[in-house]
Amino acid sequence: MLKKNETISGGQPLRILLSGYRSHPHVGGQGIYLRFLSTALLDLGHQVDVISGPPYPDLDPRAGLIKLPSLDLFAEDNALSALRWKHWRTWSDLSEWLSHNSGAFGEPYAFGRRLRKFIKANHHNYDVLHDNQTLADSLLNIRKTLPVIATLHHPISIDLRLALQSEKRWWMRALIRRWHKFLAMQARTARKLPFILTVSEASKRAALEDFGGRLEQYHVVPNGVDQQIFFVDPHVKRKKNLLVATASADTPLKGLPVLIDAFAQLAAEHPNLELKIIGRLRDGPTKNAIAKHGIEQRISFQSGLEPSQIADLFRQATIALSASLFEGFGLPAAEAMACGAPVIVSDGGALPEVAANAGIIVPKGDATAMAQAIADLLADAEQQANLSKAAALRAKTVFSWQRHAEASLKLYAQAIHAHHRV
Numbered sequence: 572m573l574k575k576n577e578t579i580s581g582g583q584p585l586r587i588l589l590s591g592y593r594s595h596p597h598v599g600g601q602g603i604y605l606r607f608l609s610t611a612l613l614d615l616g617h618q619v620d621v622i623s624g625p626p627y628p629d630l631d632p633r634a635g636l637i638k639l640p641s642l643d644l645f646a647e648d649n650a651l652s653a654l655r656w657k658h659w660r661t662w663s664d665l666s667e668w669l670s671h672n673s674g675a676f677g678e679p680y681a682f683g684r685r686l687r688k689f690i691k692a693n694h695h696n697y698d699v700l701h702d703n704q705t706l707a708d709s710l711l712n713i714r715k716t717l718p719v720i721a722t723l724h725h726p727i728s729i730d731l732r733l734a735l736q737s738e739k740r741w742w743m744r745a746l747i748r749r750w751h752k753f754l755a756m757q758a759r760t761a762r763k764l765p766f767i768l769t770v771s772e773a774s775k776r777a778a779l780e781d782f783g784g785r786l787e788q789y790h791v792v793p794n795g796v797d798q799q800i801f802f803v804d805p806h807v808k809r810k811k812n813l814l815v816a817t818a819s820a821d822t823p824l825k826g827l828p829v830l831i832d833a834f835a836q837l838a839a840e841h842p843n844l845e846l847k848i849i850g851r852l853r854d855g856p857t858k859n860a861i862a863k864h865g866i867e868q869r870i871s872f873q874s875g876l877e878p879s880q881i882a883d884l885f886r887q888a889t890i891a892l893s894a895s896l897f898e899g900f901g902l903p904a905a906e907a908m909a910c911g912a913p914v915i916v917s918d919g920g921a922l923p924e925v926a927a928n929a930g931i932i933v934p935k936g937d938a939t940a941m942a943q944a945i946a947d948l949l950a951d952a953e954q955q956a957n958l959s960k961a962a963a964l965r966a967k968t969v970f971s972w973q974r975h976a977e978a979s980l981k982l983y984a985q986a987i988h989a990h991h992r993v
Contacts, residue, residue, distance in 0.1 A: 591703040592682035595626035611976035644671045674749040683707020706757035718986035720766040725899025728781040733823040758782040771921030774899040795972030801909035807886040812843045815888035817903035818850040826894035827857040832938035835864035885910035908962035929961035
């Protein structure tokens, strides 16, 4: 392992710029990624700045934060009326407004243009740029003056396919395609960037299939888990009939209706069984499925929780579940394992890589298989104990942000060497 203040080449600490178009942890996994990667790089003795559009990240005080204001149209009550005369002066602002109000997602493109402008004036202050799944066209221009690598958690083309499969209305399918127009840009950029970090083999395979490029462009580095928060606490007693799942959004990708159907199959024979979902219940397929089965009193949703509260739920859980149809990594499953929760996951994407032989894996989209696996594990206290120990051990030895940062540093060294050679 690297020692503090030691780089791959043995020279001075690197000056690293991490970028993300929206980076608050409550927005999703990308904000969590920037926070913990930046902290791990700082712990290894490097200088780290994070440049982001709003909502801005929650960072270690040692990290620099560079704010690149956007129009932040999702925070506007009326995005159509948010345009001001000053916005006509820059294509970044105008394109963001036009995209948003015509049903497309224009933030990555607009952020990329603002990032390019910043780096044009400040590239001499950094040794490398590490982009967090913006994959904007501008990265190809930036790499002419600064080495660039990019993290690709998973290609959003998977979300697009699943959304189209679950939507029957032609006009909604048209809107879904319009929203995902940014994917063409991300695919073009991914094909041309020589260094792309993916967080799982499943994500790498999906990126090669959907975005193209060459095998040698992609480098797999598993994510870490915050071991200071997610750990086994012997003082917290694990419950006997508590299922816990995490859902950042009610989208087809997350497989929540599958989980609800599985729980409904168990409800009658397990009258004390309850399901707690970390997330917010919104109008949509999950709410409809709960109402259809009449199990509203058995399922609760909890949102706005602090990480320590989430960890306590995982410590109390009899079983932690993930029924996702695809995950580029599956951080909630890894966090649950770190807390010693026995896990049952689908075979969607990287979840089998996360659970490995320390969890139970069922076919994605199969509610009956999920229900049977839950019932079998509820009836087997010895297997619960064995899986709990195996999960905690795997999480502690495999899911390390320090190792993720060290692998990133090796990739930075390759990018810097290739840039200087060119």
